[in-house]
Each structure stands twice: as structure tokens, then as C-alpha cells.
Amino acid sequence: MxxxxxxxxxxxxxxxxxxxxxxxxxxxxxxxxxxxxxxxxxxxxxxxxxxxxxxxxxxxxxxxxxxxxxxxxxxxxxxxxxxxxxxxxxxxxxxxxxxxxxxxxxxxxxxxxxxxxxxxxxxxxxxxxxxxxxxxxxxxxxxxxxxxxxxxxxxxxxxxxxxxxxxxxxxxxxxxxxxxxxxxxxxxxxxxxxxxxxxxxxxxxxxxxxxxxxTGPMFAHSMTKNMLNQEWTMSIEQALEAEAQAQAICMQTEDFRRAFEAFSAKRKPEFVGK
The missing domain is CATH 3.90.226.10 (2-enoyl-CoA Hydratase; Chain A, domain 1)
Structure with missing residues (x-):
């Protein structure tokens, strides 16, 4: 596709x-x-x-x-x-x-x-x-x-x-x-x-x-914006589950891995937006 x-x-x-x-x-x-x-x-x-x-x-x-x-x-x-x-x-x-x-x-x-x-x-x-x-x-x-x-x-x-x-x-x-x-x-x-x-x-x-x-993590920023919009109509329980799923998705991105590697190497991460 x-x-x-x-x-x-x-x-x-x-x-x-x-x-x-x-x-x-x-x-x-x-x-x-x-x-x-x-x-x-x-x-x-x-x-x-x-x-x-x-x-x-x-x-x-x-x-x-x-x-x-x-x-x-x-x-x-x-x-x-x-x-x-x-x-x-x-x-x-x-x-x-x-x-x-x-x-x-x-x-x-x-x-x-x-x-x-x-x-x-x-x-x-x-x-x-x-x-x-x-x-x-x-x-x-x-x-x-x-x-x-x-x-x-x-x-x-x-x-x-x-x-x-x-x-x-x-x-x-x-x-x-x-x-x-x-x-x-x-x-x-x-x-x-x-x-x-x-x-x-x-x-x-x-x-x-x-x-x-x-220069920040574009994918994570877009996820944050999306959740700020969506959670207006959610209960606390629904929001907690939605945020758990959102973070799990972000944890699979290259940006998350790059941030960890940069932190370990004591340098600033370079985010790619995915």
C-alpha cells in the first residue's frame, strides 16, 4: 500500500x-x-x-x-x-x-x-x-x-x-x-x-x-496533539488505556531508540520523526 x-x-x-x-x-x-x-x-x-x-x-x-x-x-x-x-x-x-x-x-x-x-x-x-x-x-x-x-x-x-x-x-x-x-x-x-x-x-x-x-520527536509530538484532542471526551479510565496504547506505539519508534542511545553516549539525540 x-x-x-x-x-x-x-x-x-x-x-x-x-x-x-x-x-x-x-x-x-x-x-x-x-x-x-x-x-x-x-x-x-x-x-x-x-x-x-x-x-x-x-x-x-x-x-x-x-x-x-x-x-x-x-x-x-x-x-x-x-x-x-x-x-x-x-x-x-x-x-x-x-x-x-x-x-x-x-x-x-x-x-x-x-x-x-x-x-x-x-x-x-x-x-x-x-x-x-x-x-x-x-x-x-x-x-x-x-x-x-x-x-x-x-x-x-x-x-x-x-x-x-x-x-x-x-x-x-x-x-x-x-x-x-x-x-x-x-x-x-x-x-x-x-x-x-x-x-x-x-x-x-x-x-x-x-x-x-x-528538531524534536515529530511522531511523539503528533501523538501528544492527538491525545490532547481525543481525551476531552474520555473518562479517566479510558484516558489511561488510550495513553498506555499511545506510549507503547511511541516505544516502537526509532526516535525512542535513538534517544536511549544518545543518553547512553551522553550526546543530544537526533530525531527522525518515526
């Missing part, structure tokens, strides 16, 4: 910037004059890219950021919000399911995904940051789940399921009911941001973390 392997290092993105350096893929949302909003096309292309990352074993970590001084302002008012008011129910459901598919693709790709958040991080932009595996922010980051501000439910793209797990039920409820922006300091204190850095250090620090992860 053969499986298709993709090389996305030369992929030419149409609706955002994409590059690969030292096994790290960089997605840059790139409409800075409008604070990097999402469009129907960029939603779909992001979904397809993250789906395809499953088949590229050379890319081992992902950094998502925004051009200029902002991360993402959410769905574009004119390109998305306006047209949505004129759609039929089946068309609306097709769209909302597509946005959910982007969340599934980010959570489902084996690479660790890091969002580098500066300035405005709102609506769907806040969702992309939320569903990333880790988030690094700047002191001027403002994260808003502002769906109620446009007459929609505070929940969107998994927010009611995921955000309370990151920052707690009460804090998530406040942000989703009011639509107010969470400050950077609140985000770090509540556990949304893994760390805050100066604006000029955002991409360098995100790159440093991504490259550190990229």
Missing part, C-alpha cells in the same frame, strides 16, 4: 503568504490595511493547506501571524458579512460548516501550530489563535470573541467547547456574552497566551519555539 506524500515547501498561496524555512511553515495573513481579515477564499485555502499538511512529513511545526501590527480582524465586513445577510439557510450552513472544517484541519494536522498574536485578534482570528496548540502574544494584543456585536451567538467555530477549557467557564462566558476584548495581560494570566513578548520579539520568539519543536 502506498500513501501520497506532499512537498508543500514550494506551494504558492493565493490568499495569504506561505513559506517554509528549516522545517517550519509560516502562514502570514496579508491584508494589513484592513487588519488582515478573512475572506471566503482565504478560509477555503487555509482549510485545504492544513488538511494537506498531514501528507508533508518534512514540515514539522507551523507559525501563524499577521502582516503589519495586527493578527486578524475576523471575517471581512464587505467580503463575508454583507453576502451572508443575503444567503439562504442551506448556503449559510455550507459556510458555517466550512469554517468548522478549518478548525478541524488545524487541530487535525500532526504539526504543532503556534499563533503569533499582535494587535487585533478578533472574531474568526481569535478562533484561529484559540485552536492553535500554543499562542505567543504581545502586550498590545487584544483578543475579542465579538460575535454578539454583530447579532450572532457568542459561540462560533467551537468557541463554547474550547475557550472554557483554556480560560475557564466564567471568563469565557463573559467574553462571549459581552464581546469585549481580552487584554494581553488577562490572556496571559488566564492561560490563553503561553507568554507575552515585546512586539519586535514576536516572530523571533515564535520562530525559536517552532524550530525547537521541529
Amino acid at each position: 502506498s500513501f501520497t506524500q506532499l512537498d508543500l515547501s514550494g506551494y504558492k498561496a493565493k490568499h495569504f503568504l506561505w513559506r517554509v524555512e528549516e522545517s517550519v511553515g509560516y502562514v502570514t495573513l496579508n491584508i494589513p490595511d484592513r487588519k488582515n481579515p478573512l475572506t471566503f477564499d482565504s478560509y477555503a485555502e487555509l482549510r485545504d493547506l492544513f488538511r494537506n499538511l498531514v501528507c508533508d512529513k518534512d514540515i514539522r511545526a507551523i507559525v501563524i501571524d499577521g502582516a503589519g501590527d495586527n493578527f486578524c480582524s475576523g471575517g471581512d465586513v464587505h467580503d463575508i458579512i454583507g453576502p451572508l445577510t443575503r444567503m439562504t439557510m442551506p448556503e449559510l450552513l455550507t459556510f458555517t460548516r466550512m469554517t468548522g472544517d478549518l478548525v478541524k484541519a488545524i487541530r487535525g494536522c500532526p504539526q504543532v501550530v503556534i499563533s503569533a498574536v499582535d494587535g487585533i485578534c478578533a472574531g474568526a482570528g481569535a478562533i484561529i489563535a484559540m485552536v492553535s496548540d500554543m499562542r505567543i502574544g504581545t502586550l498590545r494584543a487584544k483578543t475579542a470573541f465579538l460575535f454578539t456585536r454583530v447579532g450572532l451567538a457568542g459561540c462560533d467555530m467551537g468557541a463554547c467547547a474550547i475557550l472554557p477549557r483554556l480560560i475557564g467557564q466564567g471568563r469565557a462566558a463573559e467574553l462571549m456574552f459581552t464581546g469585549r476584548a481580552m487584554t494581553a495581560e488577562e490572556g496571559e494570566r488566564w492561560g490563553f497566551f503561553n507568554q507575552l513578548v515585546a512586539a519586535e520579539q514576536l516572530l523571533p520568539e515564535s520562530t525559536r519555539l517552532a524550530r525547537t519543536l521541529a
Whole structure:
């Protein structure tokens, strides 16, 4: 049996910037004059890219950021919000399911995904940051789940399921009911941001973390990500059994053997990702 392997290092993105350096893929949302909003096309292309990352074993970590001084302002008012008011129910459901598919693709790709958040991080932009595996922010980051501000439910793209797990039920409820922006300091204190850095250090620090992860055991990282996703719906007993199986699988990898040999030789292990 053969499986298709993709090389996305030369992929030419149409609706955002994409590059690969030292096994790290960089997605840059790139409409800075409008604070990097999402469009129907960029939603779909992001979904397809993250789906395809499953088949590229050379890319081992992902950094998502925004051009200029902002991360993402959410769905574009004119390109998305306006047209949505004129759609039929089946068309609306097709769209909302597509946005959910982007969340599934980010959570489902084996690479660790890091969002580098500066300035405005709102609506769907806040969702992309939320569903990333880790988030690094700047002191001027403002994260808003502002769906109620446009007459929609505070929940969107998994927010009611995921955000309370990151920052707690009460804090998530406040942000989703009011639509107010969470400050950077609140985000770090509540556990949304893994760390805050100066604006000029955002991409360098995100790159440093991504490259550190990229040199680690890719198979084990992907297993960790998979278990973090799956164990939400498991009992403790189920989780213990699932983790026992996951570790037994990892113990059969070359990376596990290489780590033991490197430890015995008092040198740093070189992981191959299998």
C-alpha cells in the first residue's frame, strides 16, 4: 500500500503568504490595511493547506501571524458579512460548516501550530489563535470573541467547547456574552497566551519555539496533539488505556531508540520523526 506524500515547501498561496524555512511553515495573513481579515477564499485555502499538511512529513511545526501590527480582524465586513445577510439557510450552513472544517484541519494536522498574536485578534482570528496548540502574544494584543456585536451567538467555530477549557467557564462566558476584548495581560494570566513578548520579539520568539519543536520527536509530538484532542471526551479510565496504547506505539519508534542511545553516549539525540 502506498500513501501520497506532499512537498508543500514550494506551494504558492493565493490568499495569504506561505513559506517554509528549516522545517517550519509560516502562514502570514496579508491584508494589513484592513487588519488582515478573512475572506471566503482565504478560509477555503487555509482549510485545504492544513488538511494537506498531514501528507508533508518534512514540515514539522507551523507559525501563524499577521502582516503589519495586527493578527486578524475576523471575517471581512464587505467580503463575508454583507453576502451572508443575503444567503439562504442551506448556503449559510455550507459556510458555517466550512469554517468548522478549518478548525478541524488545524487541530487535525500532526504539526504543532503556534499563533503569533499582535494587535487585533478578533472574531474568526481569535478562533484561529484559540485552536492553535500554543499562542505567543504581545502586550498590545487584544483578543475579542465579538460575535454578539454583530447579532450572532457568542459561540462560533467551537468557541463554547474550547475557550472554557483554556480560560475557564466564567471568563469565557463573559467574553462571549459581552464581546469585549481580552487584554494581553488577562490572556496571559488566564492561560490563553503561553507568554507575552515585546512586539519586535514576536516572530523571533515564535520562530525559536517552532524550530525547537521541529528538531524534536515529530511522531511523539503528533501523538501528544492527538491525545490532547481525543481525551476531552474520555473518562479517566479510558484516558489511561488510550495513553498506555499511545506510549507503547511511541516505544516502537526509532526516535525512542535513538534517544536511549544518545543518553547512553551522553550526546543530544537526533530525531527522525518515526
